[in-house]
Amino acid sequence: MDIIFGKNKKEQLEPVRAKVTGRIPTWLQGTLLRNGPGMHTVGETRYNHWFDGLALLHSFTIRDGEVYYRSKYLRSDTYNANIEANRIVVSEFGTMAYPDPCKNIFSKAFSYLSHTIPDFTDNCLINIMKCGEDFYATTETNYMRKINPQTLETLEKVDYRKYVAVNLATAHPHYDAAGNVLNMGTSIMDKGKTKYVIFKIPATVPEDKKGKNPLKHTEVFCSITSRSLLSPSYYHSFGVTENYIVFLEQPFKLDILKMSTAYIRGVNWASCLAFHKEDKTYIHIIDQRTKKPLPTKFYTDAMVVFHHVNAYEEDGCLLFDVITYEDSSLYQLFYLANLNQDFEENSRLTSIPTLRRFAVPLNVDKNAEVGSNLIELASTTARALKEKDDQVYCQPELLYEGLELPRINYAHNGKRYRYVFAAEVQWSPIPTKILKYDVLTKSSLKWGQEHCWPAEPLFVPTPDAKDEDDGIILSAIVSTDPQKLPFLLILDAKSFTELARASIDVEMHLDLHGLFIPDTDWDARKQAPSQEEPDGAPDCCEAPQT
Numbered sequence: 001m002d003i004i005f006g007k008n009k010k011e012q013l014e015p016v017r018a019k020v021t022g023r024i025p026t027w028l029q030g031t032l033l034r035n036g037p038g039m040h041t042v043g044e045t046r047y048n049h050w051f052d053g054l055a056l057l058h059s060f061t062i063r064d065g066e067v068y069y070r071s072k073y074l075r076s077d078t079y080n081a082n083i084e085a086n087r088i089v090v091s092e093f094g095t096m097a098y099p100d101p102c103k104n105i106f107s108k109a110f111s112y113l114s115h116t117i118p119d120f121t122d123n124c125l126i127n128i129m130k131c132g133e134d135f136y137a138t139t140e141t142n143y144m145r146k147i148n149p150q151t152l153e154t155l156e157k158v159d160y161r162k163y164v165a166v167n168l169a170t171a172h173p174h175y176d177a178a179g180n181v182l183n184m185g186t187s188i189m190d191k192g193k194t195k196y197v198i199f200k201i202p203a204t205v206p207e208d209k210k211g212k213n214p215l216k217h218t219e220v221f222c223s224i225t226s227r228s229l230l231s232p233s234y235y236h237s238f239g240v241t242e243n244y245i246v247f248l249e250q251p252f253k254l255d256i257l258k259m260s261t262a263y264i265r266g267v268n269w270a271s272c273l274a275f276h277k278e279d280k281t282y283i284h285i286i287d288q289r290t291k292k293p294l295p296t297k298f299y300t301d302a303m304v305v306f307h308h309v310n311a312y313e314e315d316g317c318l319l320f321d322v323i324t325y326e327d328s329s330l331y332q333l334f335y336l337a338n339l340n341q342d343f344e345e346n347s348r349l350t351s352i353p354t355l356r357r358f359a360v361p362l363n364v365d366k367n368a369e370v371g372s373n374l375i376e377l378a379s380t381t382a383r384a385l386k387e388k389d390d391q392v393y394c395q396p397e398l399l400y401e402g403l404e405l406p407r408i409n410y411a412h413n414g415k416r417y418r419y420v421f422a423a424e425v426q427w428s429p430i431p432t433k434i435l436k437y438d439v440l441t442k443s444s445l446k447w448g449q450e451h452c453w454p455a456e457p458l459f460v461p462t463p464d465a466k467d468e469d470d471g472i473i474l475s476a477i478v479s480t481d482p483q484k485l486p487f488l489l490i491l492d493a494k495s496f497t498e499l500a501r502a503s504i505d506v507e508m509h510l511d512l513h514g515l516f517i518p519d520t521d522w523d524a525r526k527q528a529p530s531q532e533e534p535d536g537a538p539d540c541c542e543a544p545q546t
């Protein structure tokens with residue numbers, strides 16, 4: 001397993017042509033661009049956690065039935081500093097590192113105590129964000145790196161703090177139909193307050209406005225004061241509907257005092273996160289029209305959510321679907337020490353990721369009887385029980401057990417929808433199958449093959465799509481069988497049958513998230529990789545058949 005998780009992956013700088021079997025639909029033209037950790041040792045030093053790995057971008061360019069693959073490490077300041085020192089010198093989620101090992105503990109304490117919030121890493125390994133015409137590699141700190149989506153080159157380092165007061169920001173922004181970005185982040189102890197800040201980055205900038213960079217036009221949409229100044233919640237994503245935003249203030253919290261002393265205590269950031277099972281999960285619903293949270297205090301039991309799937313409005317209620325855990329053990333399992341030969345035993349989840357639907361009444365009758373259920377929808381068994389003091393306790397409906405890395409047809413984001421595409425996971429965090437779950441009929445279709453570990457499945461609609469599932473699924477598959485090459489799998493999203501696969505003779509990393517850039521989004525001819533790579537691409541076509 002170390003080969004898949006812990007081994008450093010080589011870059012594939014020149015585009016390599018894949019061996020395609022089956023038929024790739026002719027309308028499918030564009031680039032699947034993805035991000036994830038690819039290097040876990042530098043010199044003699046080793047990261048502790050899989051999320052610490054240095055960001056390795058990779059892309060699959062699909063053109064006229066062919067697939068071209070390339071990969072490149074993000075040249076973050078973190079990457080460059082590590083490579084130059086030939087050891088890990090920048091701290092990541094699960095690994096604390098010190099730039100200068102010669103300094104004694106007192107000078108270390110002095111330099112690190114001068115910042116309550118330490119300077120974080122720019123190793124942007126989680127996702128790719130589109131912002132106007134630009135693409136960024138993202139993580140959860142205040143940094144992003146602009147990238148060239150064709151060459152995978154690393155461009156400017158962006159500090160969110162220049163545009164909006166946040167120390168952390170999610171790697172899962174939302175986009176509206178015009179391409180405006182909606183994201184949120186945490187502002188820690190700024191002017192004596194810790195807040196969750198929802199902000200908008202416009203897709204375009206009016207001609208007359210100075211500066212073409214949309215980030216300069218970032219606007220704070222709404223701020224929610226954290227229940228606690230020194231222990232704000234950790235969150236990985238949030239939900240949106242046509243008129244509302246859903247934010248879960250969950251009892252999985254960052255301890256700011258622990259973070260500010262982590263360097264002198266020699267502990268990692270992960271140890272500053274804790275799940276408080278005795279606490280509640282507060283559900284904040286922000287009205288996009290008034291830019292204010294609803295006054296009712298909605299809450300549910302303690303849980304941990306990383307991924308929101310979708311949310312929508314129905315008959316005066318807001319429904320949201322999330323993948324829930326009963327504890328925070330997921331992040332614990334990705335310590336590389338657990339992901340070894342015996343990972344099946346060492347990395348058993350203590351709670352299975354479960355798709356649950358919550359329903360929140362948008363207009364709460366103050367006179368409703370205490371104990372009454374405020375949800376009268378035929379479509380869900382989720383309940384919202386009126387309590388005293390304007391509180392409403394939400395009880396979810398269980399939809400499906402054992403799934404992660406959810407995606408939907410994004411045209412249905414914020415609206416009623418039927419299909420969740422996800423990776424199936426059981427008691428181990430390793431995906432073994434790709435899943436299509438129908439939230440209406442509660443039925444599912446699956447794709448899986450021996451030794452195959454699929455990445456997050458991404459939905460691309462057909463150009464003339466009528467049904468929600470008119471399109472294809474793209475997923476990069478790595479194999480635990482060294483004889484079997486990794487491949488890009490293309491499934492028909494309706495039937496969930498394989499249309500084609502493109503095998504690539506490289507050591508591919510397991511990635512996290514990404515996006516598809518249709519060729520119509522840029523001047524395809526100008527950017528075609530075939531220009532850099534004349535016909536008869538090297539070695540690729542000799543790839544052994546799998």
Ligand SMILES: CC1=C(/C=C/C(C)=C/C=C/C(C)=C/C=O)C(C)(C)CCC1
Nearest residue numbers: 051092093120121126140141168269306
């Ligand atoms: C470095 C750093 C962080 C990094 C978090 C990361 C890298 C999380 C990755 C999560 C993933 C990949 C989840 C998948 O579901 C924190 C804790 C935000 C804050 C302190 C500094």
Ligand SMILES: [Fe+2]
Nearest residue numbers: 172236307513
């Ligand atoms: Fe994620």
